[in-house]
Amino acid sequence: MPQKMLVGLLLAAVSGMSTSALADGLKLLPILQPGFKAEPTLAVTAGVMQASNGRDDRVGLYGLEFSMNCGLLQTPDNRIRTHLALNRADESGLKYTSLELSPRYTVPLGGGFSFGAGPALAWVKADSGRGDKDLFGYGAAAGVAYRSGHYFSGIDLRYLNTERREAEGLENWALQVKVGVNF
Numbered sequence: 001m002p003q004k005m006l007v008g009l010l011l012a013a014v015s016g017m018s019t020s021a022l023a024d025g026l027k028l029l030p031i032l033q034p035g036f037k038a039e040p041t042l043a044v045t046a047g048v049m050q051a052s053n054g055r056d057d058r059v060g061l062y063g064l065e066f067s068m069n070c071g072l073l074q075t076p077d078n079r080i081r082t083h084l085a086l087n088r089a090d091e092s093g094l095k096y097t098s099l100e101l102s103p104r105y106t107v108p109l110g111g112g113f114s115f116g117a118g119p120a121l122a123w124v125k126a127d128s129g130r131g132d133k134d135l136f137g138y139g140a141a142a143g144v145a146y147r148s149g150h151y152f153s154g155i156d157l158r159y160l161n162t163e164r165r166e167a168e169g170l171e172n173w174a175l176q177v178k179v180g181v182n183f
Contacts, residue, residue: 040183041152045085045178048060049173051094051170059092061087064085066084080103081116082101082104087176094127096125097124098124100120100121100158104118104142113146118142120140124160135170149182150182152180158173
């Protein structure tokens with residue numbers, strides 16, 4: 001239950017931050033407008049995932065992440081970034097692959113640092129020795145990033161709940177560091 005409360009608090013905080021953006025006017029489909037700057041970033045990620053499916057094992061998690069200014073919905077000051085991550089784990093009897101989408105409202109902290117938080121949606125393919133399962137995932141993600149010229153680094157904490165009608169699931173937390181390039 002505490003995990004669901006944390007996700008609820010995180011989503012409430014993000015919606016509270018977004019209220020001021022609504023007052024200033026959101027841009028719909030800014031990617032179609034002249035002058036749109038995607039400011040893309042590509043990073044490699046590594047970290048640990050803790051699954052709460054009865055296992056006490058933490059497994060290593062690695063992947064790639066692409067992020068850019070959101071092209072679907074944007075604040076006047078470009079505070080929404082879309083993160084698309086491909087993660088993989090193959091350890092302790094668990095084979096795990098996820099494709100995660102996380103639009104995040106970001107707040108500049110100064111000196112090249114920023115904080116971002118938002119919802120997460122995912123497709124997960126997991127096999128814990130009883131056959132492959134395709135699962136839908138939802139949750140929340142938050143992270144701190146540092147940008148300086150072409151250099152990028154950051155750290156993210158992500159909660160993902162995955163379930164199927166047959167009550168199978170792979171609820172998990174992931175803590176990842178990332179290093180990459182700003183284009």
